[in-house]
Amino acid sequence: MSTRLLLVFVPDEDIPIARELARRCASRIWVRPAEGEMESLACVVQARYVERLVDALERELGERPGFCTIILPTEAVIPPLYETAATAHPRSGNDRPPSRLESFFSRDRLSTEEMYDDVEETVRIRYSFLFTVLISALIAGLGMRSGQTAIVIGAMVIAPFLGPSIGMAMAATIGDHRLGRRSSLALAFGAIACVTFMALIGRFITIDPTVPELLSRTRVNPADVVLALASGGAGVIAFSKGSSSSLIGVMIAVALVPPLAAAGLLFGSGHGHLALGALILFATNLVCINVAGILTFLFQGLAPRNWRVTAGTLMVWVLLLVALMGLTLPRFLA
Incomplete structure (x- = not known):
């Protein structure tokens, strides 16, 4: 069973409150003195209760001087903890009990704090992010130009936009304007850099827009929308469980860099109409990731x-998806 080790630091006089809150969610608890007039409380918590305990600690002790909570993953617990009815911790107060659907989907997922910490690292605009975007675009562009699918897949695995796009979905879900703004800026900055860089490349090399790998990035089919929605949901599940290996499949299934690289190459080589189609594909994939991610x-x-x-x-994203499908449906029917 997935567990976390929580280290909680509070002033001496607040340790009874911290201990009582921990008893409601934790399976094993230890208390020891810390530096100065502080106490440290360590507890092993089942993953499904981490967020409940962290929220309670923040609500009751967040204003106390020196208060700090550290969440650590655990490789193993001996003797082991088993997820049974006996290990269940009832909710207290007026907390709404989770539905069966929420309990099923939230089992063993990371807490909001852990996911926030993970996604925050991916939305910082740094030279490493820009370098990754440009390298990924270059690999994807050259792979599409030569019709080599394996090279394009290599660019998909790099996937520099996956973090910002999931960050946008998470920000919209919890209503975090700061995270949403940072994610949107990172994605917009990377997208503009990608298209601009590949447009410059497209001016100096010969581009054949009929190459299947390139041409397929200029059209949006209904199957592409279904794939993007399914991949967006799968990506959020993999991300929320910390399954980095599962994310690789999602990166390949719904890629954001190849359409942008194709748009840049086509703009640079004078095929503006096809480039607009590639941008629509990028926008469709992005919207689908956010719709599926929020849900x-x-x-x-x-x-x-x-x-x-x-x-x-969510309604804005759905309306954008409907509008994008309205733009591409006539071409598909034709």
Whole structure:
């Protein structure tokens, strides 16, 4: 069973409160003195209760001087903890009990704090992010130009935009404007850099727009929308469980860099109409990732700070998807 080790540091006089809160969620608890007039509380918590305990600690002790909570993954616990009815911790107060669907989807997922920490590292605009975007675009562009699928897949695995796109979905779900702004800026910056760089490349090399690998990135079919929605949901599930190996398949299934690289090459070589089609494919994939991502996060029990904001944001993404499908449906039917 997935567990976490929580280290909680509080002033001496607050240790009874911390201990009582930990008893409601933790299976094993230890208390020891810390530096100064502080106490440290260590507890082993089943993954499904981490977020409940962290929220309770933050609510009750967040304003105390020196308060700090550290969440650590555990490789093993001996003797082991088994997930049974006997290990279940009932909710207290007016907390709404989770539905069966929420319990099923949220089992063994990372807490919101852990996911936030993971995604925050991917939305920082640094030279390493820009370098990764340009290298990924160059590999994808040259692979599409020569019709070599294996090279394009290599660029998909790099996937520099997967983190910002999942960050946008997570921000919309919990209503975190700061994370949403940073994710959007990182993705917009990377997308503009990608298209600009590949447009410059396209001016100096010969581009054949009829190459299947390149041409396929200029069209949006209904199957592409279904694939992007399914991949977006799978990506969020893999991300929320910390399954980095599962994310590789998602990167390949719904890639954002190849359409942008194709758009840049086609713009640079004078095929503006096809380049617009590639940008529409990129936008469709991005919108699908966010629609599926928000719904999946909600199914996993991520609590929005404001349901009206979350529902409104989801509706905007759905309307954008409908609009994009409206732009591409006539071409598909023709």
